Amino acid sequence: MGYDPQAIEARWQAYWEEHQTFRAEVDLEKPKYYVLDMFPYPSGNGLHVGHVEGYTATDIVARYKRMRGFNVLHPMGWDAFGLPAERHAMKSGRHPAEVIVETSGNFRSQLKRLGFSYDWTREINTTDPGYYKWTQWIFLQMWKHYYDREAKTAKPIEELPIPASVRDAGDDAVAAYRDGRRLAYLNEAPVNWCPALRIVLANEEVAEHVEQGYEVIRRPMKQWMLRITEYADRLLEDLEGLDWPSHVLEIQRNWVGRSEGAQIAFAIEGHEGATLEVFTTRPDTLYGATYMVLAPEHPLVATIASSTQKADVDAYVKQTSLRTERDRQAASAEGIKTGVDTGARAIHPLTGETIPIFIADYVLMGYGTGAIMAVPAHDERDHAFAKAKSLSIVQVVAPAKGDAVDVQEAAFVGMGKAVNSPIIDGLPTAEAKAKMIEHLVEKELGVATINYKLRDWLFSRQRYWGEPFPLAYAQDGTVSPIPEDALPVELPSVPDYNPSEEGEPPLARATQWRELPGGLKREVNTMPQWAGSCWYYLRFADPGNADAPWAKDIERYWLPVDLYVGGVEHAATHLLYSRFWHKVLYDLGWVHTAEPFERLVNQGMILGATYVPLDKRRDDDGKKVSFLHEQVDITEDDKGSEVCTVKETGERVEVQWDKMSKSKGNVVNPDEVVSEYGADAIRVYEMFMGPLEQSAPWQTTGLAGTHRFLQRAHRLVWDEAGAVRDMPEGEGTPRQRKLLHKTIAEVTERTDRMGFNTAIASMMVFVRDIQAEGEPIARGAAEQFALLLAPYAPHLAEEMWSALGHSDTLTYEPWPAHEPSLLVDDTFTLVLQVGGKRRGELVAPKSASKEELEAMARESDVVIKWLDGRTPRRVIVVPGRLINFVV
RNA sequence: GCCCGGGUGGUGUAACUGGUAGGCACGGGGGACUUAAAAUCCCCUUCCGUACGGAGUGCGGGUUCGAUUCCCGCCCCGGGCACCA
Numbered sequence: 001m002g003y004d005p006q007a008i009e010a011r012w013q014a015y016w017e018e019h020q021t022f023r024a025e026v027d028l029e030k031p032k033y034y035v036l037d038m039f040p041y042p043s044g045n046g047l048h049v050g051h052v053e054g055y056t057a058t059d060i061v062a063r064y065k066r067m068r069g070f071n072v073l074h075p076m077g078w079d080a081f082g083l084p085a086e087r088h089a090m091k092s093g094r095h096p097a098e099v100i101v102e103t104s105g106n107f108r109s110q111l112k113r114l115g116f117s118y119d120w121t122r123e124i125n126t127t128d129p130g131y132y133k134w135t136q137w138i139f140l141q142m143w144k145h146y147y148d149r150e151a152k153t154a155k156p157i158e159e160l161p162i163p164a165s166v167r168d169a170g171d172d173a174v175a176a177y178r179d180g181r182r183l184a185y186l187n188e189a190p191v192n193w194c195p196a197l198r199i200v201l202a203n204e205e206v207a208e209h210v211e212q213g214y215e216v217i218r219r220p221m222k223q224w225m226l227r228i229t230e231y232a233d234r235l236l237e238d239l240e241g242l243d244w245p246s247h248v249l250e251i252q253r254n255w256v257g258r259s260e261g262a263q264i265a266f267a268i269e270g271h272e273g274a275t276l277e278v279f280t281t282r283p284d285t286l287y288g289a290t291y292m293v294l295a296p297e298h299p300l301v302a303t304i305a306s307s308t309q310k311a312d313v314d315a316y317v318k319q320t321s322l323r324t325e326r327d328r329q330a331a332s333a334e335g336i337k338t339g340v341d342t343g344a345r346a347i348h349p350l351t352g353e354t355i356p357i358f359i360a361d362y363v364l365m366g367y368g369t370g371a372i373m374a375v376p377a378h379d380e381r382d383h384a385f386a387k388a389k390s391l392s393i394v395q396v397v398a399p400a401k402g403d404a405v406d407v408q409e410a411a412f413v414g415m416g417k418a419v420n421s422p423i424i425d426g427l428p429t430a431e432a433k434a435k436m437i438e439h440l441v442e443k444e445l446g447v448a449t450i451n452y453k454l455r456d457w458l459f460s461r462q463r464y465w466g467e468p469f470p471l472a473y474a475q476d477g478t479v480s481p482i483p484e485d486a487l488p489v490e491l492p493s494v495p496d497y498n499p500s501e502e503g504e505p506p507l508a509r510a511t512q513w514r515e516l517p518g519g520l521k522r523e524v525n526t527m528p529q530w531a532g533s534c535w536y537y538l539r540f541a542d543p544g545n546a547d548a549p550w551a552k553d554i555e556r557y558w559l560p561v562d563l564y565v566g567g568v569e570h571a572a573t574h575l576l577y578s579r580f581w582h583k584v585l586y587d588l589g590w591v592h593t594a595e596p597f598e599r600l601v602n603q604g605m606i607l608g609a610t611y612v613p614l615d616k617r618r619d620d621d622g623k624k625v626s627f628l629h630e631q632v633d634i635t636e637d638d639k640g641s642e643v644c645t646v647k648e649t650g651e652r653v654e655v656q657w658d659k660m661s662k663s664k665g666n667v668v669n670p671d672e673v674v675s676e677y678g679a680d681a682i683r684v685y686e687m688f689m690g691p692l693e694q695s696a697p698w699q700t701t702g703l704a705g706t707h708r709f710l711q712r713a714h715r716l717v718w719d720e721a722g723a724v725r726d727m728p729e730g731e732g733t734p735r736q737r738k739l740l741h742k743t744i745a746e747v748t749e750r751t752d753r754m755g756f757n758t759a760i761a762s763m764m765v766f767v768r769d770i771q772a773e774g775e776p777i778a779r780g781a782a783e784q785f786a787l788l789l790a791p792y793a794p795h796l797a798e799e800m801w802s803a804l805g806h807s808d809t810l811t812y813e814p815w816p817a818h819e820p821s822l823l824v825d826d827t828f829t830l831v832l833q834v835g836g837k838r839r840g841e842l843v844a845p846k847s848a849s850k851e852e853l854e855a856m857a858r859e860s861d862v863v864i865k866w867l868d869g870r871t872p873r874r875v876i877v878v879p880g881r882l883i884n885f886v887v
Numbered sequence: 888g889c890c891c892g893g894g895u896g897g898u899g900u901a902a903c904u905g906g907u908a909g910g911c912a913c914g915g916g917g918g919a920c921u922u923a924a925a926a927u928c929c930c931c932u933u934c935c936g937u938a939c940g941g942a943g944u945g946c947g948g949g950u951u952c953g954a955u956u957c958c959c960g961c962c963c964c965g966g967g968c969a970c971c972a
Contacts, residue, residue, distance in 0.1 A: 002926090247891055247967065254890085254968055261972080280972060293972090337970085360970095367971045374972085380888095381970055453971050568966085634914095688912070690900055694893090695965085702899070705912050711927090720927095758901065761911035768911095771928095831907045836953050838907055876952050881906050886952045 002722070003714035005678025009795040013112055021811050022117040024073050026557050033070035034558050035062045036537055036597075038566025038574070039077045041529075042104040043084060048660060049668045049686070049698060052114060054565045054603040056683045057692050057756065059116045061563055063791040064751050066117075067815040073558050074117060075540040077124035078104045081132075082529040083197070086465035090497050096465045100127055110671065114679045115794050117811070122543045126532025127465075131539065133488030134549040135531050136470040138581065140481055141588060142183040143471070147230035154587035157182055175478065183227045183584065184459070186479065190297065190321070190365075191458060193219040198499050202458045202528065205573070218321060224460040224469065224525065228580045232256050232452040234594070235579055243599040245693070251571040257453025262437050264373065264446035266292060268304055269345040269354055276300065276346055276357070279368030279451055282378065283440065284432035287421040288396035289373035290386070292346045292357040293339065295365035296320040304357065306343025313359060316340045320361045337362055337385040349445045350423075360385060368451050376411065383411035396421050400428060457577065459528060464497045464506040466526030473521050480520065489522070533574055534581040537561050537596060552590065561597045565692075568602040575600070601754070604695035606686070607657035608666025611644055614652055627653060628665055657697045668698050680793035681707040687756040687792065706760075710796055712767045713789065716777045717800050724803045725776055732778035737822060739769050740781045744818035747788045756792070763789060779804060784816040831882035832857055834866035850877040857883045 016022065035058050040051060062074040078100070085096040085103075092099070104125065111118065124131055145154040157178050166177045179185060192201040194214050200223060201209055206216055228235075236256045239249050261281035268274050276292060294301055296317045305313040316339070339360025346357050362381055363372055376386035376393040386393055395407040397416045405412045415429040423439055424432040440446030460469070468489045470482040482489055492513035500508045507524035508514065514522045535549070541558040542550035575597070582596040611627040632644050632653060644653050660667045673682045685706040689696040719725050731737040743766040750759035766785065770777050777785075783804050790797035790810055801810040830844040830853060840862035844853055854875055857863050863885065872885040 245892095250891060251967060257968095257971060259971075278972080282972080362970045362972095364971065372972050379972065381972075384970095451971080571967085688899090694900095696899065699899075699913070702913055708927095709912085715927095757899095758911080761901070764911055829907080833907090833953075841907070874952060876906090878906060878953095882953090884906085884952050 002718075002720070003711045003796075005680060005710070005795065006675075008799045009113070009115060009679050012795045012798045013115060015798070015809065016115075016117070017112075019809065020121070021809050022074065022119050023121055024071060024119045026554060027071045028557070030069065030071040032073065032558055033062075033065040033563075034073040034537075034561045035065065035563045036074075036540070036561045036565070037076065038564070038570065039079050039533070039536060040107065041082060041084070042078045042080055042100060042107045044088065044099070044103050045662065046103075046106055047110040047670055049670050049673070049682075050567075050603075050606050050660065052670050052682060053606055053686045053692070054567070055111070055114070055116055056686055057601070057603060057754065058563065058565050059683075060687070060751065060756060060791040061754070062117050063794060063811070064815070066811055067787065067790070067813060069814070073122075073540065074119060075122040075124075075543075076111065076116070076118040076120070077122075077536060077540070078107070078126065079529070079533050079536070080104060080125050080127040081466045081527075081532055083463065083465070086463060086497055089465070095493070097127060100125070113674055114670070114683065117794070122540050124536060124539055124543050126536065129488045129490050130546070132467045132532065134539065135467050135527065135535070136482075136487050136489060137484060137549060138535060138585070139184060139467075139527070139531070140470050140484065140487075142226060142584060143185075143481060145183050145584070145588065146178075146181040147183060147227060149230070152234070154183060154584055179479070183230070185225055185227065186222055187225045187456075188220060188222045190218040191221045191223055192216050193221070199461050199463055200458060202530075202573075203455050218323075223458055224523075226457040226459045226580070228457045228577075229452060229454055231580050231583050232258065232454045233450075234583055235454075235576065238579075238583075238595050242595060242597070244597075245568075245600065245602055248568065248571045248575070248600060248602065252576060255454060255572045255576060258450060259452075260448070260450050262433075262440060262446050263369065263449045264349065264440060266346040266349060266373065268300075268357070269347055271304060271344075274300065274303070276371055277369040278371045278373045279449060280373060280375075282375065282429075282433070283436040283446070284418055284421070284424060284427075284429055285375040285378050285396050286350060286373065286436060288375040288377045288394045289348065289355065290376060290392045290394055291355050291374045293363045293372050293374050293382075293385070294342070294357065294359045295363045295370040296359050296361055297365040298359070298370045300371075301342065301359055304342055304344035309341055309343035312340045313342055316359060323361070337381065337388050339385065339389070341389075349440075349443075356391070358385075358389070366455055367453065377407035378411055378413055380411045380413060383407075395419060397429065457580075459531075460525035461528050462499055462505040463526055464491075464494060466528065467491075467531055468507065468526055469523040471523045472516050473523065475519050491526075530574060530577050534578045535585070537564075537578070538585075538591065549590070552592075555590070556592050559591060560593045560595060563599050563601065564597040565601045565603060567605075571602075601692060603692050604690075605659050606668075606689075607695055607697045608660040608664065608668060609697065610656050610658065610664055610666050611646070611653040612656050614654060626656070626664070660698075668700075673703065677703055677707045678710070678795070680710055680796050684710065684760060684792055688760045690757055692754060692756065709760075709764050709767065710793055712771065713763075713785075713793075713800075714796065716767060716770060716785070717782055717803055727776055727779040727782060729780065730778050731780045731784075733773065733775055736770060736773055736775065736778065736781060739766060739773075740784060741818040741822040744784060744788065744816045745820075745823060748815070748818070751791065760792060763792075786810065787813055787816050828880050830857065832860060832863055833882055833884040834863060834872075835887045836884060839863070839866050846880065848879075850879060853877055853879065853883055857885075 037055050037058050062072050066072045080100045085099050088099050089096040126132060144157055146157050146160050148155045160178055160181055162174055162177060166173050192206050194201055194209055194216050196214050200221060201216060210216055236253060236258055239252060259281050261279055262283040263277055263279050264283065264286065265275040265277055268276055301313065301317065337360060339358045342357045342359055344357045345354040348355055362385065374382040374385065376382040376391065377395045378397055393408055396419060397412060398419045399405060399416045418424040418427050418432040424435050427435060437448045468491055470487055470489050471479055472482065473479060492510035494506050494509045496509055497506050499505055505524045507526065514524060516522060538550055538555065542554045545551060578596060582591060583594060585591045586594050609629055611632045613625055627646055631647055633647050634644050644655060645651060646653055658664055658666060670682060681703060685703040688706055717724060731740055743762055746762040747759045750762065782800065786797045786800040787810060798810060826846050827843050828846055829841050831838060832840045832842065840860065842856065842860055844856055854877055867885060870887050872887055874886040876884040
């Protein structure tokens with residue numbers, strides 16, 4: 001009986017389960033290691049091979065670290081709130097909770113079949129009231145705190161200093177003042193409304209939905225917001241110390257979008273006391289400001305528009321509010337600028353000249369002050385607008401060197417030196433900026449400021465399947481929190497998951513649930529899907545705690561996460577949101593580090609094959625024509641290149657690798673792979689495909705290769721009849737021993753740096769060369785090899801370990817150590833080069849001096865032949881490597 | 888447009904700080920075992936050339952005794968950002 005993965009894997013999975021092998025407890029004697037996967041949304045489609053890649057990588061690290069003596073926390077759970085379950089519920093008439101129990105159960109058994117070493121006693125589910133109780137609790141803390149900008153920390157709202165003028169205005173004014181400062185606050189503002197889904201979207205979610213073909217429009221609504229912008233600078237600064245992929249850091253920096261500049265005040269003609277504040281990163285171009293632009297939503301628009309322009313302005317404002325995001329994006333891509341003159345005139349703070357004030361939708365209300373000074377000579381957008389409206393363009397920056405530029409033709413946006421700017425003429429841009437700010441401050445016309453692209457996080461959704469807010473409203477609209485001891489606010493059953501007829505969220509249908517004593521009515525919005533995933537990594541440390549989100553001493557032991565692995569698609573959403581929550585919790589003393597995830601790794605995608613015609617034609621419905629693997633014959637031409645033809649028609653097609661998706665039909669189901677080749681084979685195959693971070697195509701033939709490797713490894717220990725071989729004690733012949741220790745050294749180093757593909761290659765070499773030796777493997781060598789294999793193919797490794805006479809799991813066996821002296825040779829291969837070309841080699845003693853090496857080389861046949869009597873101009877000797885005769 | 892990655896055999900990939908390019912696999916070819924097939928094992932497999940040899944890590948230059956590795960200029964692929972003043 002040969003290698004039988006099904007039997008081996010079932011046996012060891014049962015053993016691990018029965019012995020609770022991977023259960024983790026706080027142990028202050030041992031160093032901890034927290035290795036985490038981005039937990040999945042348990043969809044009805046089940047696990048796919050893409051999940052397997054990341055989860056295998058973390059499992060290897062978890063198993064390896066256990067053997068290196070770490071106390072490893074490696075948990076798994078379900079991010080189970082969200083739209084798909086709700087839609088499934090709408091279709092099937094079943095409650096989402098019921099569906100989730102089923103789908104997460106399916107995920108769990110799939111994960112167990114792959115042999116992942118999770119501590120299943122820590123399994124969490126974001127939709128469990130025992131879990132979302134604390135999601136609500138954290139939200140309440142945000143509601144109860146404000147951000148102290150001086151102290152750079154969150155503080156209880158009671159400590160918020162109240163200005164005397166507010167206090168004098170009475171209790172309502174004080175309450176309103178506080179409400180305006182809370183980290184969680186209500187805001188009536190234009191939101192990204194998706195009519196098809198009947199929900200609002202966070203800014204971070206818009207692009208994704210538009211891409212999927214949904215319409216997203218701007219619409220004013222009262223919504224809960226989280227004041228993430230107060231943390232913008234810390235979210236940016238703290239990226240510094242993180243061991244994260246550079247592109248994720250870049251995405252986050254981009255998203256926070258810090259820019260330094262100045263805020264400058266312009267007076268408005270005929271409106272004494274009113275000033276128009278603008279933000280600019282180029283205060284040095286102030287003299288070039290020839291007009292002003294307000295966002296159509298700007299509050300001053302209504303008051304300053306002149307009577308003659310009023311109608312045009314109103315029409316433009318209305319038109320803008322109805323435009324979709326997609327429209328505006330499309331227009332921006334084409335550089336089309338629209339806008340109308342308000343008729344009002346601003347007074348240039350330095351020259352005293354009057355300049356026109358426009359409104360235009362290329363200026364965004366949400367950024368800076370919602371108003372700009374337009375400098376058409378040095379800004380492309382302003383230039384385009386000025387051209388469209390025939391406004392004057394005045395150059396105030398010239399290139400520092402090189403030819404003059406014509407700013408009437410095109411904007412010059414680069415750095416240079418100031419011109420036509422009396423107080424800063426001749427200064428290079430950087431100095432000009434500083435000098436200008438200094439001047440503005442002195443004259444009380446402006447201040448230096450920093451702006452961020454980041455906006456506050458829109459945190460409510462008009463859906464059923466999410467965490468209810470722990471808040472209620474009085475008749476007059478004032479908000480009161482649900483007491484902490486009354487949490488969780490459980491999701492009620494509703495007769496219908498659609499928004500109500502009045503357009504209220506589905507929870508409004510739970511009329512009884514909604515009513516509270518004293519005429520209070522519960523909030524009927526729910527939290528977005530991101531809420532539960534903002535802190536799940538903390539709950540894993542202490543998942544059963546009923547009295548607190550987690551115990552602080554337990555958090556202090558397990559956190560932060562040492563290694564976090566997941567897809568890059570969460571770079572601007574989940575990773576930013578959870579960092580924000582973590583910082584709030586840090587300010588409140590609930591966590592002891594400023595950052596949650598020390599090291600982040602993004603696994604690449606596993607690509608599936610479809611076959612497309614060479615002309616890439618579309619069918620009658622406009623869909624690209626494509627064929628699946630089963631429909632195609634693959635042969636080779638005389639050059640060895642692949643030739644693919646459609647079986648039925650013989651048409652030539654070519655392979656195309658895409659992200660696996662149901663609609664493309666190129667998805668590989670891991671269950672089928674496990675049934676055919678075993679969990680160890682799919683684990684090893686996915687790691688062998690290439691570096692973890694890189695995307696790679698799924699090729700079933702490659703999988704067969706790793707299966708063969710495991711078979712060969714199996715044969716080291718068992719003979720053809722399935723009996724354990726007679727093995728000599730010790731580590732074998734000197735050559736076997738040396739091979740073993742070289743393998744230990746390589747696998748250790750490569751596993752350490754997560755070079756899993758190369759670690760596997762080195763184990764393959766070991767198995768091949770041990771077999772080639774002809775001698776059976778020695779027991780000691782087989783044991784150590786089993787330990788090296790354990791993180792990668794844990795079932796087979798356990799089976800070997802057991803066959804070698806051990807009654808316990810190898811999970812906590814110490815990782816093998818190599819003997820360095822065995823890796824040192826007394827001789828090496830000296831490469832002989834003549835004229836920089838490799839001409840031969842010889843074996844030389846390590847101890848030989850440069851002179852001795854040169855003498856040996858000169859005597860060799862190849863060198864004599866290639867020197868051909870010439871005297872080398874120079875001889876380069878690199879001891880241990882090569883010798884080069886330069887001719 | 889800007890910013891990050893990345894281009895190595897027919898394919899996925901490997902190569903420490905500049906020092907033998909092609910290790911490990913897949914695919915392909917040949918062979919052994921077998922009545923036969925499957926499975927397994929062994930050998931060959933960068934290209935050109937009959938050979939001595941030559942060329943070769945996207946392209947073109949450069950530095951160096953020596954470059955996949957460092958520098959300059961391009962090309963291509965993937966990803967991110969994009970009215971953010």
